[in-house]
Amino acid sequence: MTIGAGLRGPGVLVIEPMGNAGRFLTEAADRLGLRLYAATHKEVHDAYPDRLRSALAGLCATxxxxxARALDDMAAFCRLHRPAGVAACFELFTPLAALLAERVGLPGNDPRLARAARNKVLMAEAFAAAGVPAPRWAAARDAAQAHRIAATGGLGRPLVVKPAEQGGSWGVSVVDGPGPLGAAVAAAQRFTHARPHGLRLDTTVLLQEYVPGPEYSCDTVVADGVAHPLPVVRKDTTPGRYRIETGHTCPAGLDEELTGIVQATAARAALAVGIRNGIAHTELKIPPGTRTPYVIETGARLPGDNLCEVVEAATGISEAAAHLQAVLGRVPDTAPTAAGAASIRFLLPERGGVLRRAAIPAVPGTHSELYLRPGDAVPEPADSSCRIGHVVARAGTAERARDVAAEVVARSRVEVG
Ligand SMILES: Nc1ncnc2c1ncn2[C@@H]1O[C@H](COP(=O)(O)OP(=O)(O)OP(=O)(O)O)[C@@H](O)[C@H]1O
Ligand SMILES: [Mg+2]
Known part of the structure; x- marks a missing residue:
């Protein structure tokens, strides 16, 4: 007998599962025997892929x-369907999840700090208040103010200019000197509303000291205020003005002590923005010659970029399952069950235009996906929306996984006209 999603329990209400992590959340719910409900806009739900729509036990259309309206609608939905947990799956709505959890009496993050996990100005204040190592910063309303801040030299050179509220490296620029500063501020303020829901964004611009050195990400699952560290992942980006993620590798290749320091710093960042029941995705850089990770940002959500897949392939840990367990108030499973390695590399275009051709060779131990088809528009390579596809490689060591994935990308054909 097949038991449908609607007959199982307990349930979790997911606030917008449409992103990259939604797929991993539905797979984990299936394994844990949970029902997942989605809260989203009706027209956004209508555009969900069939696989996501059919994995859901119900929809709270709001x-x-x-x-105010979303909280009323979701609270009424909770009274009717009695979910045992609330999970955010979309960075911009993580504050809503905290507010809803408090309102309906379910485990959740601290609603007083919840906006700090979405807004990078509030995040910088929360890190400073908690003593979390982070780049020096200043906020600007416009280009004139940004020029005045840059002219003081207090943040050094180069400067990182970014929107207070965005993701995917949209509107993030690294600028050296006053010349490109005005354009960088304009890029950071370009988006006043977020797609596809139309949420209004804070257009304050954050100026940050540039932290040199290699970059890592480390997720932390917090259950009833207790932080459980997850594996550290090495993150690669393009150099230069636009920092687009080119790949991620797990394990990160750090020694045991430094791994522990990164995990502890990521946990402090998560707790500083009020994570109490759920996962946080934290990005950090370690300046050369030091063993001090600086936190670039943290978000009260699962990671994107298929990182759930990379971490699980390398360690056996399901971050999505751990997140669901935490929002239900359970102790999350975070013990590794494998000691392998995995790496994801993204195919980036050299310039924007129209995709003429894209092909990724099939290589044993790898699998790949193309996001665009010939004829599709390819955005300029200024943020992660320009990616054409990816390859994931699994191997016995991180070096091997990274090399194999890089080789497959190097042998791939991308023609943009
Ligand atoms: N202060 C900084 N010093 C050095 N590099 C930085 C700094 N801030 C951002 N970067 C680089 O730019 C990238 C994107 O910045 P950030 O993570 O703040 O933006 P985002 O839009 O949230 O990115 P994403 O969603 O891609 O992680 C970082 O991963 C990092 O490589
Ligand atoms: Mg980031």
Whole structure:
């Protein structure tokens, strides 16, 4: 007998599972025997892939851009369907999840700090208050103010210019000197509303000291205020003005002590922005010659970029399952069950235009996916929306996984006209 999603329990209400992590969340719910409900806009739900729609036990159709209405609608939905947990799956709605959890009496993050996990100005304040190592920063309303801040020299050179509220490296620029600063501020303020829901964004611009050195990410699952560290992942980006993620590798290749320091710093960052029941994705850089990780940002959500797959392939840990367990108030499973390695590399275009041809060779131990088809528009390589596809490689060591994935990308054909 097949038991449908609707007959199982307990349930978790997911606020917008449409992103990259939604797929991993539905797979983990299936394994844990949980029902997943989605809260989103009706027209966004209509555009879900069939696989996601059919994995859901129900829909709370609401307007996530209207906090009061969304909370009323979701609270009424909770009274009817009695979910045992609330999970955010979309960075911009993580504050809503905290507010809803408090309102309906379910485990959740600290609603007083919840906006700090979404807004990078509030995040910088929360890190400073908690003593989390982070780049020096200043906020600007416009280009004139940004020029005045840069002219003081207090943040050094180069400067990182970014929107207070965005993701995917959209509007993030590394600028050296006053010349490109005005354009960088304009890029950071370009988006006033977020797609696809139309949520209004804070257009404050954050100026940050540039932290040199290799970059890592480390997720932390917090259950009833207790932080459980997850594996550290090495993150590669493009150099230069636009920092687009080119790949991620797990394990990160750090020694045991430094791994522990990164995990402890990521946990402090998560707790500083009020994570109490759920996962946080934290990005950090370690300046050369030091063993001090600086936190670039943290988000109260699962990672994107298929990182759930990379971490699980390398260690056996399901971050999505751990997140669901935490939002249900359970102790998350975070013990590794494998000691392998995995790496994901993204195919980036050299310039924007129209995709003429894209092909990734099939190599044993790897699998790949193309996001675009010939004829599709390819955005300029200024943020992660320009990616054409990816390859994931599994191997016995991180070096091997990274090399194999890089080789497959090097042998791939991308023609943009
Ligand atoms: N202060 C900084 N010093 C050095 N590099 C930085 C700094 N801030 C951002 N970067 C680089 O730019 C990338 C994107 O910045 P950030 O993570 O703040 O933006 P985002 O839009 O949230 O990115 P994403 O969603 O891609 O992680 C970082 O991963 C890092 O490589
Ligand atoms: Mg980031």
């Amino acid at each position: 307007d996530l851009t209207d906090t």
